[in-house]
Amino acid sequence: MWRRAARPLVTHTWVRTATALSFSRASSSAAGQPTPETHPHLLCPGELTAGFTADEYRRRRCALARRLPVNSVAIIAAALPAHLPNTIIPYPGYRQDADFAYLTGMLQPGVVMMLQPQSGEDHRYTLFVPPRSKRDEVWNGAKVGTEAALRFFEADETHELPSMPGVIARAVRNATAVYADDDGHAAVALSAAGQMHSCGPLQALRPLVHALRWTKSPAEMLALRECAAADIEGFHSAIRASVPGALEYQVCHQHEHTVKMLGACRLAYPSVVGSGPGALIVHYAAMDRAMQSGDVLLMDAGCERRGYVSDITRTWPVDEGGFTNAQADVYEAVLEAHTTCLKAARPGVSLQDLHRLSVDVLSECLVNLGVGGGMSKTEMMRGGYQRYYPHSVGHWLGMDTHDTPTITTGAQMQPGCVFTIEPGLYFPADDLSVPKSLRGIGVRIEDDIAMTLDTAEVEVLSGGLPVGRREVEALVCGLRAR
Numbered sequence: 009m010w011r012r013a014a015r016p017l018v019t020h021t022w023v024r025t026a027t028a029l030s031f032s033r034a035s036s037s038a039a040g041q042p043t044p045e046t047h048p049h050l051l052c053p054g055e056l057t058a059g060f061t062a063d064e065y066r067r068r069r070c071a072l073a074r075r076l077p078v079n080s081v082a083i084i085a086a087a088l089p090a091h092l093p094n095t096i097i098p099y100p101g102y103r104q105d106a107d108f109a110y111l112t113g114m115l116q117p118g119v120v121m122m123l124q125p126q127s128g129e130d131h132r133y134t135l136f137v138p139p140r141s142k143r144d145e146v147w148n149g150a151k152v153g154t155e156a157a158l159r160f161f162e163a164d165e166t167h168e169l170p171s172m173p174g175v176i177a178r179a180v181r182n183a184t185a186v187y188a189d190d191d192g193h194a195a196v197a198l199s200a201a202g203q204m205h206s207c208g209p210l211q212a213l214r215p216l217v218h219a220l221r222w223t224k225s226p227a228e229m230l231a232l233r234e235c236a237a238a239d240i241e242g243f244h245s246a247i248r249a250s251v252p253g254a255l256e257y258q259v260c261h262q263h264e265h266t267v268k269m270l271g272a273c274r275l276a277y278p279s280v281v282g283s284g285p286g287a288l289i290v291h292y293a294a295m296d297r298a299m300q301s302g303d304v305l306l307m308d309a310g311c312e313r314r315g316y317v318s319d320i321t322r323t324w325p326v327d328e329g330g331f332t333n334a335q336a337d338v339y340e341a342v343l344e345a346h347t348t349c350l351k352a353a354r355p356g357v358s359l360q361d362l363h364r365l366s367v368d369v370l371s372e373c374l375v376n377l378g379v380g381g382g383m384s385k386t387e388m389m390r391g392g393y394q395r396y397y398p399h400s401v402g403h404w405l406g407m408d409t410h411d412t413p414t415i416t417t418g419a420q421m422q423p424g425c426v427f428t429i430e431p432g433l434y435f436p437a438d439d440l441s442v443p444k445s446l447r448g449i450g451v452r453i454e455d456d457i458a459m460t461l462d463t464a465e466v467e468v469l470s471g472g473l474p475v476g477r478r479e480v481e482a483l484v485c486g487l488r489a490r
Contacts, residue, residue: 039160040152041115056113059231059314062162065113068220070129072111075216081179082123082187082213084108089117098148101274106407107217109315112161116151120172124179135163136172187213218412222404223424229458231316232406232426236456236469238270239311239318243473246281248487250305252326256281256295259307267311276310276317276409283326287450288434290399299326304335306450310409317409319428320470321454322480328488330481334445338433339477341373342451345431346475349401353457355464359402359417359427366401366431367393374433381441396435396442402428405456423464430454 042058044051056062076082087105089098104115112121112135120136135157138144145151157166167175180186188210224232242263249262260281267275282292283299287306299305308321323339325331331339345366352365371388374380374396383392404411405426421427432452435442456469474480 038150038153038156040150040156043160056161057109057115057315060113060227062113064225064227065111066162068111069123069131069133071220072216073123073125073131074129075219076123076125076187077184078125078127079183080125080185080187080211081176081183082125083176084111084121084188084213084217086114086117086119096147103274106221106411107214110217110221110407114152114161118169119152119157120169122176122179124183132164133162134165134167134175135161136167136169136175139168139170185211187211187216189214212414215414218414221406222412222415222419223422224406224426224458224461225424226461228316228406229424229426229461231314232318232456232458233469235272235311235313235316235318236320237472238267238272238313239309239320240470240473241270242267242309242311243307243320243322244487246307246309247324247484248490250283250299250324250326251488252299252301252303254299256283256286256297256299256305259299259305260295260309263307263309267313270313272311272313274312276312276319279310280306280308280321282306282450285437285448287323288436288448289450290432290434301327302332303327304331304449304451306452308452308454315407317405317407318456318470319405319409319454320456320473321430321432321452322473322475323451323453324480324484328485330484331477335449335451336477337377338435338446338449338451341370341377342431342433342453343475343477344373345369345401346429346453346455349429349431350455350457350466350468353421353427353429353459353466355422355459356420358420359400359404362429363401363417367397370397370431370433377446378443379435379441379446395439396433397431398434399430399432402430402454402457421459423459424461426456426458426469428454429457 044053050058054061086108118138122134124132137152154166157163245266246259246263249259260279280292281295283303283305286292303326306323310319348369349362371385371393375385434450435446437448458467460467
């Protein structure tokens with residue numbers, strides 16, 4: 009059963025009692041987001057978000073509690089909503105802070121979470137939610153209420169936000185340590201409680217959450233596989249559309265349409281679709297050029313599905329006749345670095361190790377291609393390569409595209425970690441240190457890689473999209489023949 013707390017507060021406080029109730033269809037609308045009852049086409053029974061059960065979220069909070077000192081307090085807030093300039097119109101597709109979503113399953117703004125470890129994995133889980141407002145619901149729809157925060161999100165205690173300062177102040181006053189991040193979100197909660205300075209130095213919370221998020225559960229691995237599969241279908245649509253005369257943004261929209269029809273809620277990041285000179289710009293954004301015969305097209309695109317993202321890059325010839333000889337030479341150099349790094353990836357190896365390996369391979373390729381105005385491989389490796397290979401070989405991947413940023417590139421890989429491998433070479437059209445035949449060519453190849461949980465083997469999540477030069481050429485011809 010659910011009962012109201014005995015202590016009177018300015019606004020309602022709700023606490024969990026020993027007997028749990030199922031979340032009824034009538035009350036599930038108050039959750040403020042899809043539930044198995046309201047959206048059975050999206051969520052299965054027992055799931056809090058699509059693909060993830062309430063038990064999984066509970067295990068995550070327990071794992072965090074084990075990493076925190078007994079009687080400490082951890083506070084994390086939902087991401088702040090953004091609005092169109094000079095309006096109250098929210099930007100479409102609110103995106104939750106990944107750490108907050110990971111621990112709560114809450115996909116809406118305005119909520120603050122407090123975790124109080126007690127012993128072992130035991131803890132008290134409190135949610136502060138906005139007061140219900142009929143006017144706001146008319147404009148923006150229903151949001152989670154205190155009762156739904158208990159029943160659906162399984163909080164031990166809930167309060168409306170006006171009560172938050174007093175509740176947090178009492179918790180912090182008796183805490184051994186306070187974990188939060190002074191990043192404008194959780195700091196707001198502490199500031200409102202008047203505890204920003206009285207509680208002493210804040211202990212960083214994000215590194216602890218990132219350590220949990222870095223290695224993925226079986227459910228997370230499945231979500232990442234499915235996301236990569238949708239992205240691959242999006243690339244197929246893009247390849248079909250990338251004929252001479254087509255505009256880059258048309259190719260981009262074909263990809264976006266396909267991934268969203270397959271369940272993606274948004275793109276993982278602004279897509280890069282660069283033909284000809286656009287392929288030389290790592291984060292090319294214009295996408296206003298008409299593709300021409302003889303171009304290569306570099307496309308870096310990902311999607312977000314069920315809270316997890318993909319990040320794939322492929323380079324292919326616009327013409328069905330395949331790469332030119334010069335384009336093929338550059339492509340094979342990048343492919344060699346990609347393949348070498350993929351073979352070297354295993355537990356105990358770091359992204360830093362893979363980057364150094366990619367530099368070694370590409371430096372030798374650059375010298376063999378006659379790039380660099382006579383530089384030796386040693387000179388190339390000492391920094392000369394950066395003119396043609398200006399980025400790192402990869403990054404962690406998960407709920408965010410550049411996931412868990414407090415996990416350094418020097419961290420040794422473990423079973424369950426997911427990352428990208430994405431070497432590239434870019435030769436500006438006016439660079440006299442590059443042979444004339446190679447100028448104006450840009451190539452990048454990127455795959456999503458997982459260390460499997462059971463065998464710690466490498467799984468190429470995006471492996472359904474070929475990278476071999478001949479296979480890429482055949483794919484272009486085959487897709488356009490359909």
